Amino acid sequence: MGDMDNALEHPDRNEIRIEAVLHALADPVRLTIVRALATSDTGIACGALELDVSKSTRTHHIRTLRQAGVVHVRPEGTSRISTLRRDDLDALYPGLLDGVLAAER
């Protein structure tokens, strides 16, 4: 059953590092994902995201976002539903997420 190295592990709020968050957001694909998640309270399955990258690349980006503490991922059937960890990010870095999302250019 794999190595369990990152079997849906999420950092606690106090384990989230600003450097990792910024790095996670500093990629066009991941930024697209975050923007999509920001418009959905229910969350979005990886495969339902409109991205022109392969499946494995999608997995890679979602994992990066998850390990950075930007998104929460929960299994649901055969899917993985991602949601933005808005409350945690707002608590740690008030304004950061809003500022990033304000850049609709």
Place this chain on the structure above:
Amino acid sequence: MGDMDNALEHPDRNEIRIEAVLHALADPVRLTIVRALATSDTGIACGALELDVSKSTRTHHIRTLRQAGVVHVRPEGTSRISTLRRDDLDALYPGLLDGVLAAER
């Protein structure tokens, strides 16, 4: 006199891209620089920054920040004084900078 490729060129406010800003901020050395600049209205010379990297690396990071639109650099004698482009960043991405700087951890 070099190639003038980036002779203190700064992007206009409307040329600043969020992706470049986030990438610029997503490095520990540059984050240190930004935090230092945030506490100084007069600006700081590259050499006056407390960093354990070489001179050329310092130049590299300051250029990255400048080209991303995060800092403004002006010559002053033999020094280059860097200042945070707080107004531009706040106008484009309100809250972003404050959020990043809130992370004093």
Place this chain on the structure above:
DNA sequence: ACCGTACTACGACTTTCGTCGAACTACGAC
């Protein structure tokens, strides 16, 4: 003019990162 200080330019090297395809696991439906 000379010298020292402050920084930049240019390679070079190493590491990280984004990307992919192929093989694999997990779950639901039939």
Place this chain on the structure above:
DNA sequence: GTCGTAGTTCGACGAAAGTCGTAGTACGGT
């Protein structure tokens, strides 16, 4: 059970990024 769908894992690859030392430019002081 079989099949298909949804994601993951594992290398592998090329591109980008951080680091450095050396050499060079620019400016101020003497």
